[in-house]
Amino acid sequence: MKKQTFRSYALIGLAAATTVACNPLNNMTKKAEEITYSVTPNPLEMHGDSIEVSISGTIPPKFFNAKVSVDITPTLKYGEQVTTFKKLVLVGEDSEVEGQKIPYEKGGNFSYNDKIAYQEGMDVATLDAVGVGKYKGKEKEFPAEQIATGTIITPSWAMEDDMPKLGDDKFTKVTPKEQQAIINYLVNSPVVRSSELRDEDMKELAAWIKEWAEHPMFNFKGVDVVAYASPEGEMSLNENLADQRAKSGANAAKSMLRRNRVKDASNNDFYNTVGKGEDWDGFKQAMQASDIKDKDLILRVLEMYEDKSKREEEIRNLAETFEVIKEKILPDLRRSIVTVKGEKVSFSDEKIKEYAKSNPDTLSTEELLYAATMTEDLDEKLSIYQTYSKLHSDDWRGPNNVGYVYVMQNKMEEAKAEFDKANSLSPNNAVVMNNMGVYERSKGNNEKAMEYYEMAEGASPEVGNNMGYLQMLAGDYESAVSNYGDVKTFNAALAQTLNKDYQTALQTIDASPAADEAAGYYLKAVIGARQNDQNMVVSNLKSAIAKDSSLKEKAKRDAEFTAYKDNAEFQAAVN
Numbered sequence: 031m032k033k034q035t036f037r038s039y040a041l042i043g044l045a046a047a048t049t050v051a052c053n054p055l056n057n058m059t060k061k062a063e064e065i066t067y068s069v070t071p072n073p074l075e076m077h078g079d080s081i082e083v084s085i086s087g088t089i090p091p092k093f094f095n096a097k098v099s100v101d102i103t104p105t106l107k108y109g110e111q112v113t114t115f116k117k118l119v120l121v122g123e124d125s126e127v128e129g130q131k132i133p134y135e136k137g138g139n140f141s142y143n144d145k146i147a148y149q150e151g152m153d154v155a156t157l158d159a160v161g162v163g164k165y166k167g168k169e170k171e172f173p174a175e176q177i178a179t180g181t182i183i184t185p186s187w188a189m190e191d192d193m194p195k196l197g198d199d200k201f202t203k204v205t206p207k208e209q210q211a212i213i214n215y216l217v218n219s220p221v222v223r224s225s226e227l228r229d230e231d232m233k234e235l236a237a238w239i240k241e242w243a244e245h246p247m248f249n250f251k252g253v254d255v256v257a258y259a260s261p262e263g264e265m266s267l268n269e270n271l272a273d274q275r276a277k278s279g280a281n282a283a284k285s286m287l288r289r290n291r292v293k294d295a296s297n298n299d300f301y302n303t304v305g306k307g308e309d310w311d312g313f314k315q316a317m318q319a320s321d322i323k324d325k326d327l328i329l330r331v332l333e334m335y336e337d338k339s340k341r342e343e344e345i346r347n348l349a350e351t352f353e354v355i356k357e358k359i360l361p362d363l364r365r366s367i368v369t370v371k372g373e374k375v376s377f378s379d380e381k382i383k384e385y386a387k388s389n390p391d392t393l394s395t396e397e398l399l400y401a402a403t404m405t406e407d408l409d410e411k412l413s414i415y416q417t418y419s420k421l422h423s424d425d426w427r428g429p430n431n432v433g434y435v436y437v438m439q440n441k442m443e444e445a446k447a448e449f450d451k452a453n454s455l456s457p458n459n460a461v462v463m464n465n466m467g468v469y470e471r472s473k474g475n476n477e478k479a480m481e482y483y484e485m486a487e488g489a490s491p492e493v494g495n496n497m498g499y500l501q502m503l504a505g506d507y508e509s510a511v512s513n514y515g516d517v518k519t520f521n522a523a524l525a526q527t528l529n530k531d532y533q534t535a536l537q538t539i540d541a542s543p544a545a546d547e548a549a550g551y552y553l554k555a556v557i558g559a560r561q562n563d564q565n566m567v568v569s570n571l572k573s574a575i576a577k578d579s580s581l582k583e584k585a586k587r588d589a590e591f592t593a594y595k596d597n598a599e600f601q602a603a604v605n
Contacts, residue, residue, distance in 0.1 A: 054095035055163040055170040062172040064090045067159055073180035073589040074106075074157060078505035081106075081152065081181060082145035083115065085159075089140065094132040096124040100172070101162045106146070108155035115144040127164070153183045154587050180589030184556060185528055187549070188502050191521055192468045193492035194437045194445075195461045197427030197452075199399035205374040207242070211235040213279050215364040217260070218267075220274035222282050235370065236286050242372055243290035250292050250372040253301045255279040257366035258309035262356075265308060265338060273305030279366030287370075308338060309363045316359045324351045379404060390417050399427065411435050426456035433465060442472050460489035467496060476500055491517055498525060520544040523553060532557045548578035556590045567594060571603045 070084045083104060094100075099122065104115040119129030120140055132138040156179050161172035211231040213222055226232060242248040257276035259268035280301040287295035294300045314332055317325055328351070331344045346352050376397060377385065385392045386401035393401065398421070402414040412435040419428030433448030446469045452462045467482030480500050486493045494513040499521055501510035507529040514522035518541040526535035535557060544550035551574035558566025575581050585591060585604045594600040 053165060053168065053170075054098055055165050055168065058093060058095065058098065058100075058163055059170055059172055061090070061093055062161065063175070064093065065159075065161075065175075067175065067177040069157065069178040071182075072178045073182050073592055074155070074178055075182045076148045076152075076185055078185070078503065079148055080145045081148050082143065083157070083178070084141070084143040085118070085177070086139065086141045089120070089132045089137045091135060091137040093137055094120070094122050094134055095165065096122040096134050097165060098122045099125050099127040099129060099164045101164070102142075103160045103162075104142075104144070104177075105158045105160045105174075106152065106155050107158065108149075108151045108153075111149070111151065113146055113149065113152075115146055118142045148181075148183070148186075152181050153589060155179075155181050180592055182589045184524070184590060185502065185505065187553075188499065188521055188524060189549075191495065191499065191519060192437075192471055193495045194434045194465045194468045195490055195492045196434050197399075197430045197461055199396045199403070199427075201376070201396040201400035203376050205376070206371070207248075207374055208369055208371045209235050209238040210367065210369045213275075213282060213366045213368060214361065215275055215366075217360075217364065218263070218271065220271060220278045222278050227282065232282075235283075235368065239286050239292070239370060240290050242374075243287075243292050245374070247375045247377070248372055249375065250287070250294065250370070252371050253280060253283045253287075254369040254371065255283070255301065255303045255366055256306060257304070258306050258312065258363055260360040260363040261308040261310050261313050261338065261342060262360060269305065269307040271305075272307050273303075275364075275366045276303035276305045279303070279368045283368050283370060310338065310341070312363050313359065316362065320359065322351065322354055322358065324348055328355075386414050386417075390414075391421060395422055395425065399431070402431070408435055408438055412439075424455065426452040426459060426462065428452075429455070430459075430462055430465065437465070437468060437472075442469055445469060458485060460486040460493070464489065464493045464496065471496070471500070476503070491515065495519070495521075498522065501525075502528065518542040520547075520549055520553070523550075527553060527557055527560075530560075532561060548574045548581060550574075551577070552581055552584075555585075556588075559590050559594065562593075564594070564597065564599065567591070568599045568603050571600070575603065 066088045068086045070086075074081050074083060085104060100120045102118040102120065104118070106113045106115070118140065119127065120132050121127045121129035123131060123133055130140045132140070156176050158174045159177050160174045163170045163172060211229075211234070213226050213232070215221070216223070242250070255276045257272045257279055259271045259275070261268075280303050284295060284301065310332070314329070317328055322328075328345055328348070331341055335341045335344065345355070376382070377393070382393060382397050382401050383404055386398060390398055395418075398414065398418050402411045402418075405411055412432065415428060415431040415435060418425075419432055422428055429448040429451035433445040433452065436442070436445035436448060445465070449462055449465050449469060453459065453466070456462065463482045463486040467479040467486070470476075470482060471479035480497065483493055483497045483500070487497065488494075494515050495517050498510040498514040498517070501507075501513060502521065502525045507525055510525040511522075511529045511531065514525055518538055520539070520542055523535045523538040523542060523544070526532075526538060536554060539545060539550045539554060542550065544553075551570045555567050555570035555574060558564070558570060571581075571585055575585075582604045591600065
C-alpha cells in the first residue's frame with residue numbers, strides 16, 4: 031500500500047514537471063525583452079482633453095507559440111495613480127482568441143492606438159507595456175517594460191481670453207450733409223418760375239436750409255449747381271442756355287440762404303455753377319426706361335452717330351415719335367440740379383463727456399455711444415449705456431453694450447438678459463451672436479458657444495479669437511490658427527506653436543502684450559526646445575523665471591524640455 035502511494039505521487043510529480051516544461055509561457059516570459067516597442071509621440075502629448083498614443087512593435091521569430099494569446103496593456107503611471115489604456119491582444123496562429131495574429135516562424139508586427147482622458151499630474155508620467163500571456167487556462171505576467179516618459183501638456187496653457195463685442199458707434203467729428211433739389215425750365219428759357227419754387231423738392235430744400243441755419247454746430251460749405259438743356263435746336267445756343275440755367279439755379283439757392291442769414295450766402299465764390307449743354311446721356315437713360323414707339327430704333331441712332339446734330343436730325347425724321355418725345359422726355363431734361371452742402375460739427379470731447387452725465391438727450395445717438403468709449407471706468411460706461419438704452423429703446427446697441435460691460439464685470443447672468451434683449455431687437459445680429467457665445471463659453475457650454483460663434487463667423491476679429499480658443503481646446507490647431515488670423519495674443523502664438531508654425535509664433539509673441547511677460551518668454555523657450563536651439567531655451571527660461579520664479583518647478587517637470595534635463599546650462603537656469 032505504501033509502495034502504491036509513493037508510485038502515485040511520483041507519477042503526479044512527473045506530470046507536473048512535464049506540464050511546466052511544456053508551458054510555452056515560460057520561454058516567452060524569458061524572451062519578452064526581445065519585443066520592441068515604438069511609441070508616437072514620445073513624450074506623450076495632451077491634445078484637447080485627452081492623451082492619444084500610437085504604438086507599433088515587432089515580435090521576433092520563433093517567439094509566439096501558436097496556441098498562446100498575450101494581452102498587452104499600456105499603463106500610465108503618475109504619482110501614486112495608474113491609468114490604463116485599452117488592451118492590445120496578440121494571438122498565435124492556432125489560438126481561438128480574437129486578436130492580431132503573430133506567426134511563430136517569422137514573427138510579426140503589431141500596431142495599436144488609443145486615448146485616455148487627461149488627468150491632473152499626468153505631465154510627469156511613465157508609460158509601461160504590461161503583458162499577460164495566456165495558455166490553456168493558465169496566465170503568466172511578462173516583465174513590465176517602460177516604453178515612454180512624460181507628457182507634453184503645452185495646450186493646457188491656453189488662457190481664457192473671451193472677447194465680447196460692442197455695438198460700435200458711428201461717431202465722427204465732422205458729418206457731411208447735403209440736400210438736393212431739381213428746377214425744371216420751359217423750352218429755351220433760363221427763368222426759374224414761381225411754380226418751381228413751390229415744388230415739393232424745393233420746399234424740402236428751403237426747410238432743410240432753415241433747420242441747419244438755426245443749428246449752432248452746422249457750417250454751410252457751398253452750393254453746386256449743374257444745369258442742362260434738352261437735345262433739340264442749335265447746339266451752341268443750348269450750351270449757353272445751360273450756363274444761364276446754372277446761374278439762375280444758384281440765384282434761387284442764394285435767395286433761400288440769404289433769407290436764413292447764412293454766412294457767405296452773398297459770396298459768389300460760395301457757388302459752383304456748371305453748364306453741361308445738351309443732356310444726351312439723360313436722354314438715353316430716359317429712352318431706355320420708356321415704352322415709346324421706335325424706342326429701339328432711336329437707341330440705335332444714338333449708338334450709330336457721334337455727331338449730335340446728326341442724331342437730332344435722324345430722330346426728328348421720326349415725326350410722329352418725335353412729338354411724343356417732346357412731350358414725355360425732353361421737359362425733364364431742361365433742368366438745373368441744386369445741391370446745398372454743409373457739415374455738422376460735433377461737440378468737443380469735453381462737452382460730450384459733460385453732457386453724457388448731465389444732459390444726455392442733448393447728444394446725438396452716436397455722440398452718446400461715443401461718450402462711453404472715452405472712459406475706462408466700467409461703472410461709468412455702464413451708466414452711459416443704460417441711459418442710451420432708455421433713450422433709444424429700439425436700438426440693439428443699447429442692451430448689447432450694457433451686456434458687454436456686465437461681461438467685463440463678470441456678471442454673466444445680467445449680461446445674458448441684456449443680450450437676449452438685443453437679440454429681440456436685431457435677431458441673429460453677428461455682434462450679439464458673438465456675445466451669446468461668450469456667455470455660453472463662460473458656463474462651460476463649449477458646443478453651444480461654437481454654434482453662436484459660427485453664426486457670427488467672419489464678422490470681427492473678436493469672433494475669430496473666440497472660435498480659435500475653442501478650437502485650440504479641442505486640439506484642432508490648424509483651424510484655430512486660421513481663425514485667430516492677425517490677432518496678436520498669447521493664445522494666437524500658442525496655437526501657432528502647437529501647429530508647428532514656429533517662426534510665425536515668435537513674431538506673434540513679440541507683437542503681443544505677452545512680449546515682456548513671463549508666459550511669453552516661457553513659450554519662446556519651448557519653441558527653442560522644439561527647434562533644438564539651446565541658447566534660445568536657456569536665455570528665454572532665464573527671462574521667464576526672472577519675472578515668475580514659480581516657473582522653475584514648471585520647467586523641471588515640463589516634458590518639452592526632456593532633452594535638456596541633464597544639460598548644465600538648463601540645470602543652472604532652473605535651480
